[in-house]
Amino acid sequence: MAEQREYYEKFAAVLRGGDASELGPWLADANHKERLAIHQGNFRVTASKAMQGIYKAVHRLVGDEYFEALMANFLADQPPKTATLTRYGEGFSDFLRAFAPVQEDLPWLAPVASLDWAWFAAYGAKNTPALTAKDLQGVAAELLPAHAPGLHPSVHLMRFSVTAYSIWRTNIEDEDVQAVPLETGQEWAVVWRENMQIRHQGIMRAQYIFLDAIGDGQALVEAWTAARQHDAQFDLAFEFAHWLNAGVFKGEKNG
Amino acid sequence: MKPTGTLPLRAGLGLKPEHYQNALDAAEKAAGGGLWFEVHPENYMIDGGPRLAWLDAIAERYPLSLHGVGLSLGGPEKPDEAHLARLKKLVDRYNPASVSEHVAWSRLGSTYFADLLPPPPTRQTLQTLGDHIARTQDYLGRQILVENPALYLSLQGDISMVQLYVEAAQMAGAGLLFDLNNIYVCAHNVGGSTQDWLEAVPADQVGEIHLAGYTAQDREGDEVLIDSHGAPISGAVWALYESFITDAGPKPTLIERDENIPPFDELMKEAGQANTIMDSVARDRQYG
The missing domain is CATH 3.90.930 (Outer Surface Protein A; domain 3)
Structure with missing residues (x-):
């Protein structure tokens, strides 16, 4: 299963922001490389929406754009471990506490x-x-x-x-x-x-x-x-x- | 193995928190004849509280379907035991009329990617997917349905995606959940035709149909149809539905909406439209 395992690993790397051309050998249409951005977006947006549903005050305080930026950093630092997104984000407060830009400017966040x-x-x-x-x-x-x-x-x-x-x-x-x-x-x-x-x-x-x-x-x-x-x-x-x-x-x- | 397929041969709705009270009111008014509801079990994998209480109340009044998004059946790794355990807890709690999942992957190692990602359409995948479906059924002690994917990428493989979908279910003794919006989206995005899917999917193994709306995305001249569940069902998908039901007969049919959630009554109108088509086909079959 080595080769097929590689498909999943390359795909996962692309989802984490890696180079889409890495998945080229598995695409039947080379032009579809650009479409991998759809899946990159789904990963980010789904996780972010789940977090917006939980961190309502944080979201209201910082607004859409800053929240998305925080989420991009949090997602890279602590991606979801299970499909139960209702449990995702427990570490967000600790993440913010250790995230220098927030701690310096928004110590109450x-x-x-x-x-x-x-x-x-x-x-x-x-x-x-x-x-x-x-x-x-x-x-x-x-x-x-x-x-x-x-x-x-x-x-x-x-x-x-x-x-x-x-x-x-x-x-x-x-x-x-x-x-x-x-x-x-x-x-x-x-x-x-x-x-x-x-x-x-x-x-x-x-x-x-x-x-x-x-x-x-x-x-x-x-x-x-x-x-x-x-x-x-x-x-x-x-x-x-x-x-x-x-x-x-x-x-x-x-x- | 306890079979699924006990959902009514009527239209049901994907249950959204915005509509909990509407759903209960519909039952009170006896307006919910044949109505059923479907939820993503992942949203109810919690210890207690209002959300589970709402679902308890709705499950007391209506048939329920659990439609999972997180087992990663099409991935290279066996279904996560902890996730299966949480799913089984809900299955035991509600004894739903149907349990279903996707032909997709979403987990690799310790990361869950929160998306329904396409598995490569190969014979190797067919073996692992069939095995993962079978393991899930063994764990739950009941048959599940598996849903065909919406595709944005044309992938290399030695079999077709419809073969992967149908044959993996057959290998495992699972049923099929046939999403007609997905085949429309697939035909547009990766080629082939909706007819290829309609001809290749054995109607007698279909335990549920999904109908949803798509969103068109223009990516620098490359139009991609996204299975967004964020718009009314398109005329083209209604036509596919009528065609399939005419051949297959009435099937439990879900109206899915996960984005741009409209008022409950609007979704009930779409459910009514599906019921009208099924009624018409049933009449034609009886008298035709």
Whole structure:
């Protein structure tokens, strides 16, 4: 199969931007060499469209032309590995973080991309039930602080050294994008799916620490203790009720 | 081997997210008589969430067809086991009326090229393609249909593309998904005639027909017809459809549209047109 294998390898090289004449011996009509650009375009456009569907805020922020240019670089760096394009692009945020032209001029773009991915991942996360107050009816009040519910699989907790959440939120929610000052410093956010609705919320640092500890499998009282190191007023009962109602804890029976 | 071919002998639509609610509404109004839907399984290879919930609701109401784009059956490598496993999970979840794939390749080594690329029409390819189809059927535990390619390149080979398509399916015991827009596009782009295809494809092995629109691209004087699924079905392809159905009898017929998605009702009109042709042929066969 050596010769035939060569056909596929040469074709793949052309798709990666190689010289179309390499495939000449396999073309019955030499003029069709130029048509290989159709397949080169299909590869680029299909992958790019899949990514546009995921990275909506990034796309809106940078526009078609710049997004296409970013995609061309990303595609060359990290081509799809599987036919499931619904899973393609997870590494885009890290790619942007390491891509010098972006990091120098648009330092908030990689964090915004991580929020786009979080939204997308939450959208397709497993249908695990969230913990409800009803699930806890049999738990004695004094035992509740020792409870370690864990987080629902759709939950993504994020922290940013720039105002990435504010930038992302206005770009996915507002028809007219709001101006966001870049100098206001750190932000923390949580993205999750409540039933079939994607939710997101900007949170305080102590809330981030609390939820992060819960996600690590710690008990409520341990998470509360960690959060109180940054906010002495952190109210366990209030926070637990809030996040329980929001559906961010993992359901007991289907964990 | 569980056979496919249980789709209704009526027109179906490629299901787009824009039309999820329309599809459910059509069922509520009992307007969907004989209607069925086809999806690319790759778009539903996810763990959960709204997209799968929509498909669950639609599959409860209509026959479903899974039409894959990612198995790379025409490539030099065996179908990817991880992809097969994800496909089987969906097949088990929905027990679709039909499962189909393409005579094309899209994967080499660790790269997926996100396109339906032409395999070389050779006897060597015939063996590997037949083997890959058979492996897929064995893995899924059911027969699949395979679709003829749309070609933009005329390739060297020791057999014709229609031979590759028909004989590989026969070797594996698979059925045929016959795309009439693809044969129109092929005849224009790489020569031969649509008649060559119509004569060479055994109608009794065709389990489904695809109808779609093409887009003409002028490449410095070289006009190429692109299988874009981005326009209404052309008059020439409707004529091919009428000709094929007249000889073969009614077949499950998919109206495909993946670009420039029109309102649901417009696609239903095209489905209606296909049903009218099938009804007319059925009447002629009954009384003629």
